[in-house]
Amino acid sequence: MPPGDSLANRISWIRDHSSQDLFARRLAGFSGVFDRRYLLFLESARRALPAAASGIAIHVPHASDAHVSLAEYHFAPIPVLVSPARVPRGWSAAVYGDWRPPGWRVISLVPGGALIGPVP
Amino acid sequence: MSDLGSSLAEVGGILVAGGVPGYLAASAFVPGGPARTVEKLAWGFSIGASLIASIVPLSFLARVPPGWLPLLILGGLVALGASRFALDRSGSPSPAPHPGPSWMVFLLLLPIVFGVSRYALIALAEPMSAFDYLGLWGLKAKTIFGAGEVPDRLFSAFTLRFSLPEYPLGLPLLYAGTAFLLGRWDDHALALLFPLFQAAALAALYAWLRRRGASRALALGAVSPFSVFYPLYANSVGTAEVPLSLGVLLFGTSLADGLDATDRGALRRLAFGAFFVVSIKDEGWFVVLAAALVVAASALMRRRRPPFSLLAAALLPGAAVRLLHVLRRGPMPFQAFDFGYLSASRLPELAGRVKEVVTIAVEESVLPAWPALLALLLVAACGRKTPSASVLFGVLALCVAAYVVLPAFSPDPVRQIRNSFERTVAALAPLLAAALALRLVPVFSWRGAALAPVD
Numbered sequence: 001m002p003p004g005d006s007l008a009n010r011i012s013w014i015r016d017h018s019s020q021d022l023f024a025r026r027l028a029g030f031s032g033v034f035d036r037r038y039l040l041f042l043e044s045a046r047r048a049l050p051a052a053a054s055g056i057a058i059h060v061p062h063a064s065d066a067h068v069s070l071a072e073y074h075f076a077p078i079p080v081l082v083s084p085a086r087v088p089r090g091w092s093a094a095v096y097g098d099w100r101p102p103g104w105r106v107i108s109l110v111p112g113g114a115l116i117g118p119v120p
Numbered sequence: 121m122s123d124l125g126s127s128l129a130e131v132g133g134i135l136v137a138g139g140v141p142g143y144l145a146a147s148a149f150v151p152g153g154p155a156r157t158v159e160k161l162a163w164g165f166s167i168g169a170s171l172i173a174s175i176v177p178l179s180f181l182a183r184v185p186p187g188w189l190p191l192l193i194l195g196g197l198v199a200l201g202a203s204r205f206a207l208d209r210s211g212s213p214s215p216a217p218h219p220g221p222s223w224m225v226f227l228l229l230l231p232i233v234f235g236v237s238r239y240a241l242i243a244l245a246e247p248m249s250a251f252d253y254l255g256l257w258g259l260k261a262k263t264i265f266g267a268g269e270v271p272d273r274l275f276s277a278f279t280l281r282f283s284l285p286e287y288p289l290g291l292p293l294l295y296a297g298t299a300f301l302l303g304r305w306d307d308h309a310l311a312l313l314f315p316l317f318q319a320a321a322l323a324a325l326y327a328w329l330r331r332r333g334a335s336r337a338l339a340l341g342a343v344s345p346f347s348v349f350y351p352l353y354a355n356s357v358g359t360a361e362v363p364l365s366l367g368v369l370l371f372g373t374s375l376a377d378g379l380d381a382t383d384r385g386a387l388r389r390l391a392f393g394a395f396f397v398v399s400i401k402d403e404g405w406f407v408v409l410a411a412a413l414v415v416a417a418s419a420l421m422r423r424r425r426p427p428f429s430l431l432a433a434a435l436l437p438g439a440a441v442r443l444l445h446v447l448r449r450g451p452m453p454f455q456a457f458d459f460g461y462l463s464a465s466r467l468p469e470l471a472g473r474v475k476e477v478v479t480i481a482v483e484e485s486v487l488p489a490w491p492a493l494l495a496l497l498l499v500a501a502c503g504r505k506t507p508s509a510s511v512l513f514g515v516l517a518l519c520v521a522a523y524v525v526l527p528a529f530s531p532d533p534v535r536q537i538r539n540s541f542e543r544t545v546a547a548l549a550p551l552l553a554a555a556l557a558l559r560l561v562p563v564f565s566w567r568g569a570a571l572a573p574v575d
Contacts, residue, residue, distance in 0.1 A: 007238060010245040018124035022247065025124070025308055029246030031254075055279075069255035072279065076259055077266030079279045 034066055038096060041112025042074045045094045048110050055079040055091040059101060093117065127302075127309035128244070134301045135168065135316065137188075141195030142168030145202035149392060151331070151383035152208070155339075159327030163389070165320040166370060166396055169313070169363075171195055173293035173399070176300065180269055186300040207385045228340035232322060235347030240315035243357045247308040253358030256283050258307060261295035265305055275449035286452040288445055290399030291360050307358075314357050321366040321550055322347055328373045328554070332382075333561050342560075346553050351546035360401045361547045367397030367404055369550035371434075372515070375411055376508040376558055378430045387433040398438035402454075403544055407519060407551075408438040414514035418507070456536075457529035473528035477537040481524045485542050496556070503559025512555035519548055 017025050023043055026032065032039050038060075049056060056075055060067050060083055068082045087093050095101065096113040104116040122130075143164030150159045175194055179186035248258060260283060264270055275285045294313070299305050322343050329339035356362050371393030377386035397404035412431050419426040446452075461470040486493070503509070523544045527536035 007241055010241045013245055014124070014241075017246075020123070022122070022127075022306060022308055026247040026249070029249055031247070031249045065255075066251070069251065069259070069282075072283075073254040073259045073262065076262035077264075077271070079273065079277060081279055 037112045044110035053092045057081045057087040057093045059095040131309040138168035138172040141199040144199035147206040148202035149389045153331035155327035155330040162320045162324035172297040176293045176297045231344045232347045239353045243311040243314040248358030250358045261292035264296040265299045317362045364400045365547040371397045372551040379508040391433045391437045395437035398441045410518040411515045477527045504562045509558035
């Protein structure tokens with residue numbers, strides 16, 4: 001549950017979550033309410049990214065502005081493109097959900113989706 | 121992994137470390153007055169925040185990592201330099217002979233304590249998540265911190281085209297500077313900045329009112345409604361409106377002091393206020409330009425020579441901030457607005473758009489707030505006309521008119537006016553409070569000569 005509007009809710013939210021790590025607090029807040037599974041997917045994909053990744057393209061079905069800004073912020077400073085027509089050369093790619101784009105193979109499964117690469 | 125309490129303590133320590141040289145430097149800006157320490161704390165916090173933000177580009181230029189050593193060097197230099205120009209405390213107005221009963225002061229303090237506590241709870245309840253924070257201010261700051269530089273793609277990348285690349289970087293640099301000092305990115309603990317921005321604005325307004333002759337009760341009474349001003353303090357954590365409102369207050373009160381020649385530090389404060397407000401948001405530069413225009417026009421209408429030193433103190437720091445941004449990123453047009461509508465062939469279309477946004481602003485923002493607006497008019501009517509108050513009202517009128525009309529130039533005027541009008545006008549609230557106070561102080565002051573110089 002997010003902190004809610006009332007001050008009493010906010011106080012109890014802080015009391016209940018202050019000992020958690022930063023990502024757990026974000027997941028429990030309003031960012032998580034928007035699409036908790038998506039936020040989990042972003043964090044899992046971020047952790048699975050190679051250290052030298054020059055960018056990541058994320059395929060999100062029916063991406064809203066909120067999906068885009070949350071992904072850009074979450075991966076910063078790594079550049080992000082959400083559901084691009086083409087993936088720039090050298091970029092990593094991930095897909096949110098169960099759908100898999102043709103011509104791509106799964107490199108590793110992450111909660112909520114998968115990291116993918118072009119079929120050789 | 122850090123829990124919230126220890127992270128907040130660390131960020132609090134960083135802000136104190138920046139605030140100490142800021143407080144020392146404030147001696148060169150703040151004159152004597154019955155609430156000098158409160159005023160120095162407010163200005164010291166603002167100078168300290170500017171120091172923390174400044175170490176980021178300066179360290180990048182010097183090719184050293186932003187951190188404690190750059191802060192120590194920069195803070196030391198600023199504090200030492202300011203000590204040579206410290207203002208004399210003599211000439212301070214004597215305390216009010218009838219400060220009001222202590223129970224009244226206590227009662228007036230209650231809503232202020234409630235307002236600050238409430239905003240602190242809103243700010244600290246979760247990691248910052250406002251849409252503009254994620255898509256704009258936080259995104260730029262996290263990119264600067266993570267990349268260890270101000271990368272070119274902040275200004276040119278297709279992926280960041282919606283992050284308003286033409287906007288100034290003051291707030292992202294403050295976030296990044298704090299994160300460099302912290303050694304990690306913590307977008308929950310960084311939210312501590314916001315109740316402190318609010319508290320600094322309230323303290324600055326209170327102390328300025330006291331210095332300009334208001335009794336303690338009158339000053340607290342003026343600050344109280346501002347502390348619980350919902351349109352400014354709702355959904356604003358992480359975005360630029362609250363720091364902008366602090367900047368607008370510092371600039372506006374200094375402008376009034378400069379116009380009334382209250383003390384030797386007025387123009388210094390005006391210069392810092394301009395630097396601060398222009399660093400936060402493009403709207404800050406607009407406030408400065410509007411002020412220069414109104415001051416110059418007011419002088420010419422009274423057949424007087426425009427106050428060139430005051431105009432220079434207001435315009436030059438802002439222009440310098442703009443120039444530094446242009447040098448780093450190159451010239452960049454306002455991407456949010458298409459001024460091609462000003463061409464003769466498109467003027468009829470523009471007229472229709474202006475009518476549409478004005479109607480929305482009036483129907484959805486002005487009419488629902490009519491009782492409060494009427495009350496403000498009555499309060500203003502109780503006061504006395506003063507030149508500096510008239511200038512501040514002129515600046516307010518120009519800014520509000522621009523905030524109504526500018527959305528007509530955007531691709532989606534209806535969405536733009538609904539998204540931006542109320543919150544950008546809300547950031548002007550401290551300027552309105554200062555303008556009203558300038559009208560009221562001569563009436564309610566314990567000194568007849570409340571507007572006389574104090575230094």
